[in-house]
């Protein structure tokens with residue numbers, strides 16, 4: 247059997263809407279993008295949403311709109327995808343890495359506080375530049391398990407930081423402070439709140455438009471700036487210019503980017519959005535099956551599931567107990583591959599990539615938790631439409647690899 251790491255679930259409704267779009271004569275950003283934005287904002291309970299052509303674009307527009315300047319510092323998790331930090335570099339600013347929690351893999355806010363009080367002389371010695379000031383924090387909800395938003399807000403308020411959440415994995419997801427309290431959706435915001443939450447609709451995300459993203463905010467001024475910069479910094483967008491809604495004579499207000507989403511992509515998004523909770527429940531069920539099936543397997547540790555979170559389950563990352571295995575993570579993945587099970591690793595942390603090591607002189611020991619945990623990480627397949635036989639096959643394969651390569655109890659005691 248072959249089980250892919252991910253298979254998108256595209257229904258007839260998406261196909262029909264794309265065909266209607268193609269036949270409509272309007273392919274780029276138009277009415278369907280507007281509808282997608284409105285429906286998405288409603289789904290996350292936010293006043294406004296700006297659709298763009300990737301999650302990375304949403305992050306870039308967010309930090310630009312917040313006025314990030316060269317040499318300013320932004321707290322970014324070491325354990326994240328390239329996009330979170332690269333948008334900080336686009337503006338010549340400095341990502342200040344924060345170590346991760348070993349269980350959730352999310353940013354460790356204790357370490358963030360430590361970074362805020364660091365004097366960076368150590369960094370400066372290692373040829374990186376000292377930030378002129380620290381202005382923002384960019385938490386990532388890894389795998390769709392939300393961070394404690396109140397704790398992030400408290401830390402940000404105490405240090406006058408803006409917040410841009412990288413929620414590429416976290417739609418739909420929610421959190422609450424305590425049992426019995428109301429759920430807060432990922433992206434939920436009051437009108438006027440100056441925070442941006444960025445989602446991704448990349449092909450393997452929880453809902454997809456092939457490529458796409460959304461920036462959600464409570465702040466009208468930030469939304470306007472992001473909208474402006476998403477389309478060359480022009481005074482009004484293509485839909486307004488060509489649909490008769492406005493004059494042909496635009497003005498260039500700023501040197502913007504080309505980040506607008508197409509109506510073809512939005513046509514997919516509108517129907518993915520309608521099925522988002524249904525698809526999340528499927529992922530939740532698969533995660534539940536894995537958690538139960540692997541509960542007694544001593545060679546692996548499982549991702550947490552807390553009562554105060556509604557988990558998007560974009561990822562199911564297991565952590566190998568390497569001391570109980572005779573093989574390392576890479577060999578474990580190779581065994582999965584040979585058995586036909588697709589998997590991935592989220593992620594090699596940023597401080598272990600050549601560009602960041604060369605630019606900032608970061609060393610493995612600077613972020614010890616991320617350095618240790620990434621060598622144990624394997625993300626297993628989890629996607630809506632995954633058949634019961636496929637989940638069972640992944641379970642049996644993982645169990646068989648663990649059994650075959652387990653360190654015997656005697657070897658463990660000798661090692662100890």
Ligand SMILES: Cc1ncc(COP(=O)(O)O)c(C=O)c1O
Nearest residue numbers: 300301302327329414446447448
């Ligand atoms: C945590 C995180 N942030 C940002 C992105 C970027 O999203 P996109 O591929 O839509 O640009 C990804 C994509 O995988 C991601 O995993």
